[in-house]
Amino acid sequence: MYKVLVDIRGSEIKKIKKILPLMEMPYEIKHTVSDFVLFRDDEAIAVFERKTVQDFVSSLGKRLNGQTLTMLPYNPASYIVLVGELSDIKYVAKMRKQAFSEEHFFGAIASISVRTGINILWVKNNVEAVVLIDKICKKIAEEKMNIPHTAKKDKDLSLIHISEPTR
Numbered sequence: 001m002y003k004v005l006v007d008i009r010g011s012e013i014k015k016i017k018k019i020l021p022l023m024e025m026p027y028e029i030k031h032t033v034s035d036f037v038l039f040r041d042d043e044a045i046a047v048f049e050r051k052t053v054q055d056f057v058s059s060l061g062k063r064l065n066g067q068t069l070t071m072l073p074y075n076p077a078s079y080i081v082l083v084g085e086l087s088d089i090k091y092v093a094k095m096r097k098q099a100f101s102e103e104h105f106f107g108a109i110a111s112i113s114v115r116t117g118i119n120i121l122w123v124k125n126n127v128e129a130v131v132l133i134d135k136i137c138k139k140i141a142e143e144k145m146n147i148p149h150t151a152k153k154d155k156d157l158s159l160i161h162i163s164e165p166t167r
Contacts, residue, residue: 002039002140004036004134007033017029046137057105082123083129
């Protein structure tokens, strides 16, 4: 049986709670390794980390939080769902007094995707993020979307510590 576990810790993700009824997949609110985790029985088969464009840009140049790279070895399908507008890039760059352009932003997305195999998706708002995550989970559950069969079985997902984004 498929189920999506939704972690609503943190100020941004709490905004998601009121739009969860848009999901067609069964879901449960529970502390987990990522914002959304698709389980088949007791096996995590896909993880989704929702990041605002501002958080994503802010985390570049340092390390991209432990979150993004920590979820990789444990799950066959990993996704970062970016939420926001292209104009958010310029806002963050201006606030941090960084020389950061759209070209840098797209280069970072390409680099992370190619180097790590993490799928990066981009939507305008939280409603679109929830609907997109739900549709991907539904396609996986209906076996209309191919994903690798198994994650590393020697790791216990409950032991993974995901740090909060630094600000």
